[in-house]
Each structure stands twice: as structure tokens, then as C-alpha cells.
Amino acid sequence: MNSSMLFGKLTFDALPFYSPIAAGGAAVIVLGGAGVVGLITWLRAWPYLWREWFTTTDHKKIGMMYVILALVMLLRGFVDALMMRAQQAIAMNAEGYLTPDHFQQVFSSHGTIMIFFMGMPFLFGIMNYIVPLQLGARDVAFPLLNAIGLWLTAAGAALVMASLVIGVFSTGGWTGYPPYTELSYSPTVGVDYWIMALLVSGIGTTLSAINFIVTIYKMRAPGMKLMQMPLFCWTALCSSLLVIFAIPGLTVAGGLLALDRYLGMHFFTNDGGGNVMNYANIFWIFGHPEVYILILPAFGIFSTVIPTFSQKKLFGYNVLVYATMCIAVLSFTVWLHHFFTMGADANVNAFFGIMTMVIAVPTGVKVYDWILTMYRGRLRFDTPMLWSIAFIVTFVIGGMTGVILSIPPLDYVFHNTLFLIAHFHNMLVPGMLFGLFAGYAYWFPKATGFRLDERWGRRAFVFWVVGFYLAFMPLYVLGFMGAARRMAYYDQPEWQIYFVVAAVGAFSVLLGIGCQVIQLVVSIRNRKGTMDLAGDPWGGQTLEWSTSSPPPEYNFAVLPQVSELxxxxxxxxxxxxxxxxxxxxxxxxxxxxxxxxxxxxxAFVLGFAVVWHIWWLAAFGIAGVIATIIARSFAAETTRIISSEEIMATELRWHADVRAKQEANS
Amino acid sequence: MTTEMRHHPGINLSHSRPEDERHAEVTVFGFWTFLMNDAILFALLFATYATMVNRTAGGPTGAELFDIGNAFVETLVLLLSSFSFGMGAVALKEGREHPLKLWLGVTLVLGLGFIGLELREFAGLIGQGATAQTSGFLSSFYVLLSIHGLHVLVGCIWIVVMLAQVSTFGLSRQVRSRILRLGLFWHFLDLVWIVIFTTVYLPAVAS
Amino acid sequence: MFKDTMLDPAGPVSAATRDLFFDSVGLMLIVVMPVIVLTALVVWRYRAGNVAARYTPHWGGSRIVELGLWFMPVLIVVMLWFVVWNRTHALDPYKPLASGQPPLVVQAVALDWQWLFIYPDENIASVNRLVFPVGRPVTIELTSDSVMNSLMIPALGGQIYAMAGMQTELNLMADRIGVYDGRNTMFNGDGFSAQVFTAEAVDVAAFQSFVAEARNAGEALDSASFETLATPTIAGPVRLYSSVENNLFHTIMASHGSMPHVAADASSTMHAEHNP
Structure with missing residues (x-):
């Protein structure tokens, strides 16, 4: 492609008129974005948003913005899923309504978004909001880094969204295996978008992880020993440590692939001495721990929700802590199981199969600990608890299919089939997403002062769980039948009914998401009825419930003294x-x-410029970053003081709320 | 709260306010975490180099290309720069602003000298037709060394900024803490270079 | 519904894989079933409305119970270790299958988006159609002329990657006559969905007539005709080639950086050895 000095590779051909469906998607993004901007302008809310939200360094507001970003990206990623299910339901001996090229972009963006721009921001959002509160801290260790981490993640998400409107997205799946993603096989900008989005958000994630590690090690309330931290903080710590050790793998794999594509180097090319197996290794040295980065904090959420709604102490706290650490360490010893079929020696495959099974042990122990937490409890079935129970039952099925896949001869049969797809959705949907939904419902009243509507929450729960089973159990069956993943169409008549059932499941999930949207609207409208500013609506056990809802900017007027779990x-x-x-x-x-x-x-400008080879703009981006860092280092006043009078006034209002609640209860 | 047991090496701020001590404690710990992350990055680049070292695709090998003499001089320059930074750290500890600036200046010159030597080496290799596009082996060689070189460049910019800050703010709490972190960074780069010297240059000469 | 899949095996490898599947699922159900049953029981019994149930809010641990919790999964996983170690070696795709007959050697080349099968001993080649005698082991040597591919015939057994410049190997056998589906399972671009082939297990006479049919095909497979064949093709037709240029498989590998004489070395750690 020709390249101009001013616009690089960018021309009007980048607009998505190659298919009416892609153009429609782009139109939705553009009109939706314009609509939001228009609404904010009409409400004259820009100064408020800028002052109170965009420029904030308050970990609570940053956490909420992470969650909002995640929910928006969840919608986008789910639309991708719906498109795939619809395509495969009708594409028996037919082309379906999506071209192969478009279908490939859809599955690539679905995976990329759900992992990096839905799962990660959702988790980091909840961790941001809750970890300092549970530690009894006033803030995170590095509030500014925290804000930058959020905005880099958002920039990465924006790059993925931009690819929908300007240019194309990668067709190489969320793993982006070369040599397919090398320039000779994927000459469009799609892979470049994918790489830049991941590199930018990877830096943001790393900054956030450093922040959490230091916060957890150094900022705990006076007296709180590590073994007196709530389990969610432990999982946040292990997850952050995994980020520190794992994300460089993503950076190196993506970075070297970019060097191949931009500078003609030979890391993973077919020719010139490239080595595709090296990519598989580096990517999965990142990729496998990434799964645990996503799932460990969700385990922490379940370990918080289940005791609260069982009105009982968590069973086996120590065991759960050690199991979490075991999982974190072991997650670096199993990466080869993602490519048993690459032709490694039987000894190597067997070794990694065995290591993979070892991880199943602490995970299994955790599941039994949760059941024993409920044993002899007084169970209340509010929505967070419902998600947790559905998780336990569904997750063990996914765990079982995971152990099946860890046996190399069985993996030879199931690898790259829909059985694998069913397996990892069976882990990540209940394991991560149900946990996030449980955390969302559980901590929503902490962040807003009122609870989410219970009725709509239950409806969403039913549609989601039914939808999950309908959508993914048929994929297991299809895996047995030898159906490969990522097929835009197929010619086996007996497959179709299962794809249709899966599509029905996806539709049920759509209804669940619809209920969640309604739930949010209804909850805000009926907030008077569920308002609890005193701060402890569930009978919580950890410190975040010992302050007002929403907590003041400084979290705790007096730092709590802690001597026990x-x-x-x-x-x-x-x-x-x-x-x-x-x-x-x-x-x-x-x-x-x-x-x-x-x-x-x-970061967005830099990423966009690099994708389109607009080098002057890229240079501007880099110079801007360096200049900003240096300028900031000369800023003297970076903090402000909240006066004791202001604190007194805030606290007294809260004391009144608490007394009112105590009187109402007695 | 007693922090006596939790001192990180090289820190001596206990004569100032305990709050400062806590602040330094937090930032330095965060910086160590970052260095851990950076170390993994280099480890993966080293691993990539190790898997690519024989993938010359018919092009020249390390034994044919590398000039151990130049690499040795680079090593000396970088080691000397670590020494001069160490002298600067002593001056910082004693609160003597002028010698600190002098030693930081010496470190900067040595750092830039190192980058110059490296660029000269690259220019020489490219002159022989051994570019990063020649083979997987050379791709991994150039990238490993360039990433280290970029780190050194960042370190040099950081030194310039710190020289300006010492002049502007004197030896304030912030400035002292930043120079300490810069020191960790600089010595870390030295360490990475030692590994480069022993895994890239020495085997090529020994073979 | 599972006709010609692992659950309806057409050969010894897929039959052994099926047995392994049921063995391992059986072992795991020992852990998994109690979870599901216990969750249901506990959730019902200890619901808040049931005031008759015992309530111990401060019970947070028990040495004996915790030891038991570790012991059971460890026991099952240790049992699975032996299963994994033995069966991974027994079902190593590189391992020649026990049989009275020497294996039929087939060299498979993954193209965009077709499969080329070279029969070096018969000196013929076919595209998108693999024919082999029933009851005789087949040794498939794989490479790719394009991106990473993965060859699988679900009725017969598992898959292995095909990578440019490298050679991998898959040993399979059919013990009943039939026409089975084979395909690439590794996503590789626009023609991926249509990259299927038929794997035909036939009797000896039919195999001989297949060889004869190919020999009469008219077109020979040399570098020039290979280049034509290798141009990206979606849902290409079945083709036969009457003869094959000497050492073509290794020439294709060499064109992606391998050395012609290098074959997989079973004693090395990585089978898929690439020698630059």
C-alpha cells in the first residue's frame, strides 16, 4: 500500500464500506458516541465530569470508571458473541450473513475484548474500589499511577473500537499466532490494531499491579498482619504479582511480532530463521497466568460473598490463602499444555499434563472450602449468593473438562475443537464473570448508597445461567463430533441443531443482559427504598462496611486498629x-x-499513528509522553489538605445515619 | 511505627520526618516491583536470543561478527559509570550538592559514551551487511541490545532531569528519593549488560 | 450422532483414546459428583428459613476435615499421573503402531487451503483425498507450505500441527472400511472452513486401484505444478498426480528454511525439530 507523509497508510478506503454489516456496526459506534457526547453537552456536564471524574485520583472513582468501561466493553464483546452464534446457526452448507473475513474479525475482537477490555477492567475496577477499603487504608500507594493505568486501559479499548470504524481488526484470534499474523499473510492494519491495543493496555495493567502490590504490602491498617487480610486482598495480591511476572510475555510476544511486521525482522516468520514455536511459548507463558489473573480475584469475591450470606465465618481461611498462592506459582509451570499438539516428546507432554493436574488440587480444595462455609450456616439467597452457588456447580464441570484437556492424548482429540471453547467459557463465565456480577451486586450499595433491584437481578441470573448451559453444553457435544473452532460455515447437517441450541442460549444471555440494564434503571429510580447510607446493608464482615456508603474521599476519618481477621x-x-x-x-x-x-x-494517538504509519504523529506522541513525565516531576504541590472541620461535618452526618438505622432496627 | 527493620538498601532518610521515611519506603518498594517486571522482560529477550542464536539463515554468525574488544570497552564504560554513580550516592548521603552534580555529570558522559560505542558497533555491523533483517539471529541480537540501549538512554535523560532538579529544588526529599531510584535503575542496567556480555559476546568468541 | 468420532472409533488409536476418556472421567466424578450433590443438599438444608438446622457461625476450620480435603484430590490426581504418564507414551502420535505390516508412509503438506498427500513409496500424490488400506498403519509426515495447520481425522485419532520448515508426525490406523472426514483444525485464513478432505480406509484391492488411477492421472507433481497447486484455493477439487518429483516434501521444507535431509529425531526433546 502506498504511504503518504501526512496520513501514512490512512485513506478513505479505511472506512468500513466493504460490508453493510460492518458499516452498520461502525454507524452504531459513531452515532452512539455522538449521542453520548451530545447528551453530556446538552446537560452541560463536561465541567462536572472533568472535575469530579476524569481528573480524579480517588481510587473509588477510578474503580467505578473501570467498571463502567468494562460494562460498555461487555456489551460490545457480547454483540460479537451473538453475531457468531447467529452465523453458525444458519451457516450449514451456506455462507451465512457474514463473510469469512468479517466473521474472523468478530471472533478475534470477541476474545480480545472479553479478556483484556472486559475481564481485566472489571476486576481492576472492583479491586480498586474495594482493596484499600478492606485494608483500612485511606488511599492506594500511587494514586497518579492508578489514574494513568485506567486511562491507558481505556486508550487500548478505544483502539479496538476505532478499528471498527477506521480500518479493520485482526483476524488472527485473541492469541494472534504467527506466521498467520505476519505481514505476508495478514497485510492489513488489523493485526497492528490488535498489537497496539494490547501493548498500551498492558502498560496500564502493569502500573495498576505495581500499585496494588505496594498498597497491600505497605498500606494496611495499623496492626493488620498479612494473615489477617480479607481473602479478596490476598487474591488481589496474587493476581497483581502474576501481572508483574506475566505481562512482559505479552509485551515481548506482541512487540517482536510488531518488529517483524514493521521493520522486516525475522522472529516468527516462515523464512529468515524465524521460529513460530517461540511465539507459542512466550505467548502462553503470559497467557496461562493471565487466566489466573482473571479468575483469582473472582475466587476472592466468592470467598467474601459466601460467608456473608451464610452469616458464618469463612471455612479454612489459611487453606484458601495457601491454595491461592499455590495456584499463582503453579500457573507458570503449565503453559505447554496449550500446544501439546505441536509435536513435543511424550516425556515433555506428560510432564506438563501432570503439572496441569496439580493445579486442579488447590482449586478443588477451594470449592470444598466454600461448601463447608455454607455448611451449618444461615443462607440468604440474595443475588450475589445466587451467582456464587451457580458458580460452584458450573465451575466443577469446567474443571473436569479442564483435567480432560490436560491429558495429552485426549487433548490431541479435543484441541482446536469446540470442546476447548466450551471448556474455557465454562471456566471463565462462571469462574470470572459470575464472580464479577456477584461482586457488582454485593458492593454496588457500598459505592452508591443504595442496593440493586433484587427482582430484576434474579431474572437476569436465571436468563444468564440457563443461557450459559444452553450456549455451551452443545459446544461440548460438537467438540466430540470433531467440529473445529472458528468455522464461518460447515457442511455437516448433524451439527446444525447444536449450533441452533447454542444460539438460543446466547439469546437467553441477551435477555439476561437486558434485565441487568433494566435493573440498573429501576434501582436508580427506586433508590429511596433501598437507601442505606449507614454503610452495612448486608451484615458484612470486612472493613469496607465499617464506613459510610459511599465512603468519604478519605475512606476512614480514623484509621481502624486491627488485630484479627x-x-x-x-x-x-x-x-x-x-x-x-x-x-x-x-x-x-x-x-x-x-x-x-x-x-x-x-497513548491512543501514538497507537493510532503507529497502526497507520503516520510517523510524525507517532513522534509527537512519544515526545508528548516524555515531556509530560518531565513536566510532572517538577510539579511541587500534588496534594491538598481536607480540614478537620470538613471531616467533622461529614462524619457527623454519617453518625446520624448510623444512629437512625440502629434505632430503626431495635 | 518502627520501620527500622524494613529499610531498603541505600536509604537514609531517618533523620527527616517519619512520614518521609514511610513515603520513601513505599516508592522504593514500588520501584523494586517495576524492576522485577523489567527483569522478566529482559529474561524473555534473553530466552528468545538463546533460541535464535543458531538461526542465521545462511547469514553471518556471532563468531564471525562480534568484536569482543569493543564489547569489553563498553563493559568497562558501563562499570565505570556505576562506580561514578556510587560516588554520587555517597555525596547524596552526605548532603553535598556540588560533588553529587559532578558525579552525576560524569555518569551521564559515560552513559552517553556507552550509547555512542554501541551505535558505532551497530553501524559497523550494518556496514558489513549484517542488519536486523538478515536473520532471526541478528533480529534477536539487535533487539536485545537496543532495548538495553534504550533503557540506558532513558537513564541518561533521567540524569539530566535530576541535574536540573538538584539545581532547582536542592536536595529536597523528593529529589533524594528520585536519585536513589535512579541509582537502582542504573545499577540494574549494568547488571543486565553483564548478562549480555556473558551470554552474547563471550560464547561467540569461545566458539 | 457420534458416528465416526472418538466415541465411535474406526481405529485402535481412537478406541484407546475413548477408553482413556471414560477412565479419566470416571476418576474425576469421584470429586465432582459430591460437589454438585453436597452443594444442593447444603443449600437446601441450611437455608435461612430452616431454623431447625444447626447454626455454627464461628466454625471456621477443622484440621481433620482440611486434611481430608487435600487428601482426596491428591489421591485422585496421583492416580491420574500414572494414567497420564503411561497413556501419553502409549498414545504418542510419533509412536509406530503395532502391526504385522509395515506402515504406509504419507507426506502431508498443508497449503492455503488444501491438503496435499504425497505417497513416496508409490510415487503418486493426491489433493484433498487421503486413501489408505484398512488394517495397515499409516505414518503421516507433516509440514506446511504456509501458516500453522493441524491435521485431524476424528474417526481415527488425534491431531498434530503442520509447520513450515519443520516436520511432525502422526501415526494412525483404520480397522474398518469407511470414508471419514479429515480437516485442518488450526485457523489459517479465509478458506479455513472449507479446508476438509476425505480419509478413505479401503481394502487392499481398492488401494491398488487407487494407485493405478493416480498413475493414469496424466499430470505429474513437480516444482512448477506444485507452485500452481500452492496458490491460495478455497474448496479446491480432488486431484491426483501420476508421479512426484524426487524429494519434493523436503524441498518444500527447505524452502522455509529447513535442511533437506533432516528428519524428526525421536530422541530429542522436541519432535518438531527445526534445523536451520
Missing amino acids: DAFQVAKEAGRPYVWPTHYEPIEVPRNTALGPIFGGL
């Missing part, structure tokens, strides 16, 4: 849940800063 539960049982002094010290909090949006904007 489940500090808030212990204090409540002792009859002294709250310690209110008569005098308050002023508190130092970080000032707002525009650096987050600036870095996010520069």
Missing part, C-alpha cells in the same frame, strides 16, 4: 462496631490531575 465482624460481635472520636485530624489527599486523560490521549 474479619475485623468489622469481630467489632460488631464485641458490641463496638464504630469508634468515633470527638476530635478529627486534617487529612492529606492527592489533588486532581489531568495527567491521566493526557497520558491516555497520547
